[in-house]
Amino acid sequence: MELWNHCENPYPFVPAEVLDEAESVRASLPNRYCDPKIAARLYDEIFDEYRLCDDLGINIVTNEHHSGINNLWAASPVITGVVARLTRKVRILSLGTLVTVRPDPVRVAEEYATIDVLSKGRLEIGFVKSGATEMVSGDANPMRIREREWEAIDLIEKSLTTQDGPFSWEGKFFTHPHVNIWPRPYQEPRPEFWAATSDLPTCAELGRRNIVNTLLFGGYDRTRQAFGSYKEARAAAGMPAPGEDRFSYMAFAYVGDTDEEGLRIGQKIAWFLTVSIKSAPQFAKFQPGNVVPEMAPQAWRAGVSRRPRPTNLDAEVLIGQGQMFAGNPDTVVRQLKEFRRRVGGIKHIIMMTRQGLVTHAEAEASFTRTARDVLPQLQGLPPIDDDEAAWEARRAAAAK
Amino acid sequence: MSGRLQVGPLELEALRRGSGRPILLIHGVDPVNPKAPFLEALARHGEIVAPSHPGFGASPRPDDFDTMYDLVRLYLDVLDALPGKAAVVGFSFGGWIAAELAVAGHPKLDRLVLVDPVGIKLGGRDERDIAHFFNTSPAELERRAWHDPAARPEGVYGLGWQNAIDERMSDADMVRLARNWDALCLYAWRPHMFNPQLKHWLRRIAVPTLLLWGGSDGIVTPAYGERYSALIPGARFATIDRAGHHPELEQPDVFVEHVARFLGSGA
Numbered sequence: 197m198e199l200w201n202h203c204e205n206p207y208p209f210v211p212a213e214v215l216d217e218a219e220s221v222r223a224s225l226p227n228r229y230c231d232p233k234i235a236a237r238l239y240d241e242i243f244d245e246y247r248l249c250d251d252l253g254i255n256i257v258t259n260e261h262h263s264g265i266n267n268l269w270a271a272s273p274v275i276t277g278v279v280a281r282l283t284r285k286v287r288i289l290s291l292g293t294l295v296t297v298r299p300d301p302v303r304v305a306e307e308y309a310t311i312d313v314l315s316k317g318r319l320e321i322g323f324v325k326s327g328a329t330e331m332v333s334g335d336a337n338p339m340r341i342r343e344r345e346w347e348a349i350d351l352i353e354k355s356l357t358t359q360d361g362p363f364s365w366e367g368k369f370f371t372h373p374h375v376n377i378w379p380r381p382y383q384e385p386r387p388e389f390w391a392a393t394s395d396l397p398t399c400a401e402l403g404r405r406n407i408v409n410t411l412l413f414g415g416y417d418r419t420r421q422a423f424g425s426y427k428e429a430r431a432a433a434g435m436p437a438p439g440e441d442r443f444s445y446m447a448f449a450y451v452g453d454t455d456e457e458g459l460r461i462g463q464k465i466a467w468f469l470t471v472s473i474k475s476a477p478q479f480a481k482f483q484p485g486n487v488v489p490e491m492a493p494q495a496w497r498a499g500v501s502r503r504p505r506p507t508n509l510d511a512e513v514l515i516g517q518g519q520m521f522a523g524n525p526d527t528v529v530r531q532l533k534e535f536r537r538r539v540g541g542i543k544h545i546i547m548m549t550r551q552g553l554v555t556h557a558e559a560e561a562s563f564t565r566t567a568r569d570v571l572p573q574l575q576g577l578p579p580i581d582d583d584e585a586a587w588e589a590r591r592a593a594a595a596k
Numbered sequence: 597m598s599g600r601l602q603v604g605p606l607e608l609e610a611l612r613r614g615s616g617r618p619i620l621l622i623h624g625v626d627p628v629n630p631k632a633p634f635l636e637a638l639a640r641h642g643e644i645v646a647p648s649h650p651g652f653g654a655s656p657r658p659d660d661f662d663t664m665y666d667l668v669r670l671y672l673d674v675l676d677a678l679p680g681k682a683a684v685v686g687f688s689f690g691g692w693i694a695a696e697l698a699v700a701g702h703p704k705l706d707r708l709v710l711v712d713p714v715g716i717k718l719g720g721r722d723e724r725d726i727a728h729f730f731n732t733s734p735a736e737l738e739r740r741a742w743h744d745p746a747a748r749p750e751g752v753y754g755l756g757w758q759n760a761i762d763e764r765m766s767d768a769d770m771v772r773l774a775r776n777w778d779a780l781c782l783y784a785w786r787p788h789m790f791n792p793q794l795k796h797w798l799r800r801i802a803v804p805t806l807l808l809w810g811g812s813d814g815i816v817t818p819a820y821g822e823r824y825s826a827l828i829p830g831a832r833f834a835t836i837d838r839a840g841h842h843p844e845l846e847q848p849d850v851f852v853e854h855v856a857r858f859l860g861s862g863a
Contacts, residue, residue, distance in 0.1 A: 219733060332731050337785040339778060368660075478733055482758050484781030492774035493767040496758075 197532065197543055197574040199566060200289065201249045202257035202446060203242050203550040203559075205268040208467055209234055215265070219476040222264030223329035235268055241556040243282055248560055250283035252567035257289045257446075257546055259324070263333035266472035273307035280315035288315060291322030291392060291410070291546075295348035296341040297334030301370055304348070305355035306377040308387065317382040322390035322410070323349055325398075327486070329479045338485045342398065344369045349389070351375075356386040390444065394422045400429030403438065410444035410546065416518040419445055420539045427540075440543040440580065445535070448520040449547035450554070451565040455523040461562070462511040462522030467552030469509050521547070525569030532574060533584075541580035601647050603673045609654040610647040614639030618678045619859075621646035622671065622697075624688025624842075625729070626776050627653040629752045634848035641856045642683065647674060649693075651779025653772055662782050664791060668696045675702045683707035683859055688755075688815075688841060689714060689784060695828075696794060698801040708805040709855055710824075712813050712841050714789040716798070718823050726789045727815045730781055734758035740814030741841040754842040755815060798827040805831040806858045808851065810839035832858070 210221075210229045218225050246256050258275045261267035269275045276290040290311070293304055312319040325345050331338040347369045354363065354375070361376035381387055390408040393399060402409045403426035411419045423443050430438055448465040452458030480486065487495045514520035518538070521531045536542050547566070550559035578587030601610035611621075611628055613635055619642040621628050627648035628635070638644060649667060651657035661670075671693060675682060681704050686694025691713020698708045719725045727740050738745045738756025745756065753760055757773055805828050809821035818835050825833035834854055839846040 223731075335786060337781065338730075339782045339785070476733055477758065478731060482734065482777070484730060484778045484785075487774070489771045489774035489778060493770040496761055496770055497763075 197536065197545060197577065198255060198287075199571055199574070200255040200257050200287075200444075200544060200546040201245070201550075201563060202259070202291070202546045202548050203245065204259065204261070204266060204468070204548070205238055205242055206468070206472060206551060207235065207238070207265045207268055208471070208553055210265055215471060215474065218474070220264075220329065220479055221472060221474045222261070222266060223332040223479055224476070225264060227263075229265075230268075238268060242550060243278065245550060245556065245559055245563065246279050247282050249563055250286050252563055253286065253571065254547075254563055254567060255287040255289065256283065257291050257322075259291050259322075260293055262294075262330060264329065264472070266468070273304070273311060276319070277307075277311050277314065280311050280318065283315075283318075286318065287320055288318050289320040289322050289390060291390060292324050294326045294330055294334060294336075295323060295352070296326045296344045297330060297336040298348075300372065301348040301351040302355050302365075302372050302375050302377065305352040308352070309356060309377050309379055309381040312381040312383055312387050313379045315382075317387075319381075319383070320388045320390055320408075321352075321386075322392065323407075324392045328483060329475055331483065332479055338483050341485065342395075346401075349391075353386065353389070356381050392446075394418050396422060396425040399423070399425040402426055403429040403442075404433050404435070406435075406438075406442070408442055408444055408544070410446060410544070412446045413448075413519045414445070416535070416538045419518070419542075423540055423542075440536075440541040443539070443542040444544035444546060445539070445542055446546035446548060447518070448514060448522070448551065449528070449545075449549050449562070449566075450520075450522045450558075451525055451528050451562045451570055452522070453524060453565070455527050458523040458527065459511045461554060461558050462514075462520055464553040464558075465520070465548065465551045466509040466511065466514065468548070472552075521545075525565055525573075528566075528570050529573045532570075533577070536577070536580065601645070601674070601677070603647070603670060603677060606650060606656065606658070606670070608647040608650070610645060611635075612646070613644040614641070615643050617642040617680060617859075618682035619644050620671075620674065620678065620682050620684045622684060622686040622690035622694045623648065623652070624686075624690045625755055625780060626753050626757070626773070627655075631749065631751045632845060632848075633749050633752075634844045634852050637849065637852040638855060641852075641859055645674075645678065645682075649690075649779065649783075651782065652776045657779060664693070664696060664783060667693050667783065668700055671697050672700060672702055675704045678704055680704065681706040683709065685709040685711065685855065686713060687711045687844065689780060689789065691715065692784075692789065692791070692794075695798065695801070696791070698803060698805070699794065699797045701800065701802065706803055707859060708801065708803050709808065709858065710805065711808045711844060711851075712810055712816055712821070713807070713824065714816055715791060716795040716824060716827070717787070717790045717792055718795070718820060725816065725820055728788055729755065729815075730785065730788075737815075743810065743812040743838050743840045743846055747846065749845055752845055754845055795827060798824075799829060801828045801831075804858070804861075806854070807831055807833045808843060808854055809833070809835045810841055810843040810846065811835040811837045812840045813843075815841040 260272040272290045272293040362374045365372045399422045450462035628646035648655040691710040692715030741755035807825040825831045836843040844851045
């Protein structure tokens with residue numbers, strides 16, 4: 197298995213009374229609450245964490261969100277470009293810039309090709325559909341974003357792989373009469389594509405296109421179902437079964453010296469769910485396109501009771517749901533192996549560790565333990581449908 | 597009462613009432629509701645034809661039908677299909693469609709009534725002329741759209757409809773509201789509720805025109821309405837007191853009086 201470090205660069209420094217009063221902590225919270233001096237310190241700390249991960253062999257994920265306390269990576273290609281020069285060895289995944297918000301996918305392709313060249317072929321390109329407050333902060337029509345995303349992906353792919361351009365594109369959502377990016381990507385034919393989704397028809401399409409499917413906090417059952425959809429679509433199309441390298445999962449993670457420490461610090465990550473996703477109804481359940489109209493009664497009635505936001509998402513509960521991996525190194529190894537078994541095989545685990553109220557020192561300690569005591573135990577795992585003990589015995593016998 | 601209207605390849609949901617000269621109603625946020633309190637009185641002055649735009653109510657929307665350009669051509673088709681000269685009454689977003697339609701011109705369009713229309717940009721680039729329909733909180737939308745939200749007719753929604761959701765609302769009403777909201781967004785998210793070119797062409801409107809404005813409208817203010825009116829040759833402007841963005845729902849009698857007087861006048 198491979199491990200990835202994903203930090204959203206959150207900004208948990210706005211006074212609680214301001215957040216309680218605000219209709220949303222994204223899109224409409226005035227930026228006077230963001231102190232650029234604190235932001236500068238956060239960038240320094242997190243880039244240092246990325247350098248440490250480069251030394252440790254933990255890959256790096258960047259993303260972007262806008263106008264909110266949850267994320268200060270306002271432009272994934274910019275941040276990824278910085279990471280490309282700060283690091284030397286590890287893979288770098290941009291997951292991703294918001295192609296449903298950005299007006300010209302050709303520019304996105306060009307930015308990614310540039311990063312691929314300056315990282316000498318270490319870039320992986322991730323796509324996200326986006327939605328909700330991002331449509332507001334990016335003034336992007338929230339209707340038909342899935343169709344827009346697919347057209348953007350197609351145009352980006354053609355931009356990255358065409359070497360005898362210029363070519364012309366006159367699509368439904370994007371037009372560009374003269375596409376010819378310089379530089380072209382370092383990797384041939386292009387960097388690996390990833391996409392984040394748990395939508396089953398979309399997972400099926402990812403399968404047909406051989407794009408790495410990552411889920412975010414989907415838990416055991418939804419993840420297995422999503423990967424199943426991916427596999428079935430390939431089988432139905434007469435394509436070879438996908439390897440575990442086609443599957444990825446993002447969850448909260450904290451590796452402590454002890455289980456107690458893992459849980460205690462892991463608990464600080466839950467801020468992400470309890471505070472940083474507070475949003476106003478017009479940016480969420482009442483946003484056009486949020487659900488298909490037939491599902492609106494269910495989605496809207498759920499709000500009638502006006503339940504308070506969750507405030508005590510317990511780390512052990514999250515672990516039980518497969519949404520957090522936390523404990524001492526051996527415990528986390530057990531959790532990850534169990535997750536791999538229950539979802540039917542997976543290669544990439546994206547750890548969200550520097551999240552919420554977790555400090556720089558705590559994050560670096562977790563990464564160091566991860567590299568020393570977790571990652572080695574996740575190498576050379578038996579095939580997913582094999583019995584682990586029998587496989588180990590066979591491997592030991594073969595080694596003699 | 598409700599029926600279908602064949603327009604080219606599209607079969608639209610359409611409400612009809614009364615008889616006589618056609619009065620084409622072009623709806624705003626939601627299709628004209630059969631329970632709307634102005635319908636009976638207005639139907640005494642002609643035959644009301646009120647289609648639901650593609651994507652709204654029970655009207656289908658073909659995949660590539662998604663712009664104001666499409667809606668204007670569709671309503672030119674609708675005018676073709678009417679039996680004689682018609683008055684066109686457009687509400688809010690539908691007022692924008694109606695203004696575009698009148699700029700395009702059609703031999704059967706002979707009177708135009710715009711009721712709190714959106715559709716043009718008047719203020720400076722950092723001034724908002726039209727409250728954002730989608731990014732504004734439901735409570736704020738309701739406050740701006742209604743003179744007295746508590747007097748909203750039962751089962752009739754308008755802007756701020758989200759605040760009307762309660763345990764009594766049927767699933768069918770919710771599905772319709774969701775379809776309407778999605779379709780409105782598709783047509784009008786960006787630029788939000790206006791066509792930057794329309795302002796220059798309002799001078800081409802060549803039929804008698806009345807602009808009616810809710811005196812308490814906080815979605816598009818009466819001051820915007822007066823400036824809108826001044827761009828249309830010979831247009832009359834009138835406000836309706838104790839009404840917001842939907843004067844036809846808040847003051848149905850006064851609304852119908854204004855429209856009837858205008859339709860009956862020799863203007």
